[in-house]
Amino acid sequence: MSRGVAITGMGIISSIGTTVEENFNALIHGKPGITAIENIATVHKNDIKVGEIKRSNEELAHELGLPVDNNFSRTALLGAIAAKQAVKNAGILDINEYATGLISATSVGGMDMTEKFFYDYLETDENHRYISSHDAGDTTHKIAGELGLKGMVTTISTACSSAANAIMLGARLIRAGKLDRVIVGGTDALSKFTINGFKTLMILSDTYNTPFDNNRKGLNLGEAAAFLVLESDEVVKKQNKKVLAYLSGYGNANDAYHQTASSENGDGAFLAMEKAFKISGLQPEDVDYINAHGTATPNNDLSEGRALIRAFGVNVPDFSSTKPFTGHTLAAAAAIEAVYSVLALQNGIVYPNLNFTTPMEEFDIVPQTVLKEKEINHVLSNSFGFGGNCSTLLFSKS
Amino acid sequence: MEALKQELKEKIINILNLEDVQIEDVNDNDALFGDGLGLDSIDALELIVMMDKDYGIKLADPKEGKAIFQSIETMAKYISENRTK
Amino acid sequence: MKRTYINGTGCVSAQKTMNTAFLEEIIINENDNILELTLPDYKDFIAPAAGRRMAKGVKNGIVASARAMKEAGVENLDAIITGTGMGCSVDSEKFLKALLDNKEEFLTPTSFIQSTHNTVGGQIALGLQCKAYNFTYVNGAVSFESSLIDAKMQIDEGEAATVLVGGVEESADATMNLLQLSGAIKSKSEMPFSILGSETNGAVFSEGAMFFVLEDKKTATTYAELIDVSIYNVLEKDELETKLELFLKHNNFSIQDIDAVILGYNGDTEFDGYYNILSQGVFKEATQVYYKHLSGEFNTASAFGLWVASHIVKLQEVPSVLQVNGITSKHYKNILLYNQYRGQDHSFTLISQC
Structure with missing residues (x-):
């Protein structure tokens, strides 16, 4: 492989910041985003700490300019915000100008809504619009819709390595000449489903997580989304793009x-x-x-x-x-x-x-x-x- | 104690879905993990929940289970000494 | 660039597709809105101890993949790539219901562990002790095609010589119930159901597991060559023919080269119009094939379509139960598959006799 595939844009939303700059500042100033949980009503709220984005779904939807009766899961909302940032950061004005793909990753997809309305769906049709938001692919379709992207859109779910595989596939598609430009990344919202799942495995810490420490007690779950824009050398050259780094x-x-x-x-x-x-x-x-x-x-x-x-x-x-x-x-x-x-x-x-x-x-x-x-x-x-x-x-x- | 042992055998076969194992196949001192019944770490977590739900015994650290879940004998002994329901 | 050959297939479906040559005994069920699976004998493939935690989707995946590998005569794989739109629904539901019903107490890990989308791919790897590349695609109706694209790209580039690729879906009660509430599944009151004469929205659903062994060489068991696969998240109806022509042209094919077109008709009047564009347009005079009346609809039903296509090329016949317009050809050399689901996730797959 030569020097690799060019990365020309990045976007991120996490518990330590809603932009790339905010994330970087938190990292260099040693400011973690691990707190008690606020957005989800769970019986474990006093036993666990999480990396939660302190914004409600309504606030996220408002930022995206979505109508009140939208059917975006939180996973899709976070993903759309990060992907839009990445595209903007790469200076892309026409998303379909080149052969462009979107490869996203998620593990929970729309589970946050399904767990909220699972029994409610049977009582009233008020929230039925969310039924089709359950599957992982819907999250990616929503993000593609927000970007106005038409083309190769797919989703990878291999648990906690998912986004690495989305990035990998994007790079391979560019190297093989299948696409000129790919937006790659992943998104996952916190949900009761995952909190309880990890709880049953007894690998959630009851305090702050301590990687590589002899007395480590387990992990804190978090929610986030991030996307990168990968572009072929031809596109970079043609548009005289600034390359942030290479995926080598x-x-x-x-x-x-x-x-x-x-x-x-x-x-x-x-x-x-x-x-x-x-x-x-x-x-x-x-x-x-x-x-x-x-x-x-x-x-x-x-x-x-x-x-x-x-x-x-x-x-x-x-x-x-x-x-x-x-x-x-x-x-x-x-x-x-x-x-x-x-x-x-x-x-x-x-x-x-x-x-x-x-x-x-x-x-x-x-x-x-x-x-x-x-x-x-x-x-x-x-x-x-x-x-x-x-x-x-x-x-x-x- | 004998009744509790019998109960545990039934529960283990049932909860862990050991379709091809009969109650009489399990001896009180057989190893449950490894070479014996062949249970693994996921089964241990299932047993921890069963201890909590059915006998009111809470194990905070999965490592504690290791000694307790050695055999039906050790389980029955621990449960009879520590049960709250 | 290396070529990609389909050298083995395995199919668990609503039909008897395990131990037959090709649809020898057909079950036509027009009275259920969810078709029941024809269960394989799991004991032939999975030891009881190994299978004790597995939901049916995982078992079906293991059975179908074992059949495909056996037929192709391969034991070592360079990649395992699985597509599943909804993932492991049975265990997801089980865990979710336990969580809600017990108010987050007394939950056990097994169903959570098995609920992750990559359980099937992971369990196949575990069973085979295969440490190779292992991906799972979860994008609705192109989950399987995404897997095919990945597999073919690995073979094209010489990164892999033998790849196991498949599509798995499992029907779970609550999910099926919700899909009926949302209208994705036809209402039972509208039976009998037939796809071509349908006047209602929604589709008849089912489940299944289809696996294929793709290799970079032709062997005695080769069904066909996989020429190309392409996916599109959205397409307007008036863009369809243009996209198809571009896809064919890219592969140096023309409409006239296609001997049969396999269409993903599912009886949903709201969206079957996409298929009509091709069946009443450029492929009006070609052999037209449909299959979802046999397999039912599910996110990876198009893998059943590829199973059908592979057999048509190998056996050079289109059983009448699959024919849309009654036109048959003397020779089935090049076959095009087109699928979409509710106007999204469109795919073209092209295979060729070799």
């Missing part, structure tokens, strides 16, 4: 070990990183910063840490998880972390892994705990999901 490598592999847990030695994670290096032509020693998956569950951090040692040897480069800032935003996680990876390249910043105090007893590697400024040319970002799904993305300086 990607890899996907399956752990094939257990439905939810990662293997002890991180086989899938190691294979995904290995593939990404192969495609990019980069070597492990070229990587200056690793944005780890780092969910702070006992299982993930051990498995990922071991995979990092396998891939990088004893000299694992500076690494951190940004999930103490945002919570684990599931299908959106790899997209928001892609935005953070690009910002790390642009600004020469290694983000701090907040809340870390005690090194893990199983190995010697420790995350970067304070903000560090240095020249960064290549960033590796990991994302892993249920079903053994492991993905790695490599970003390089433009």
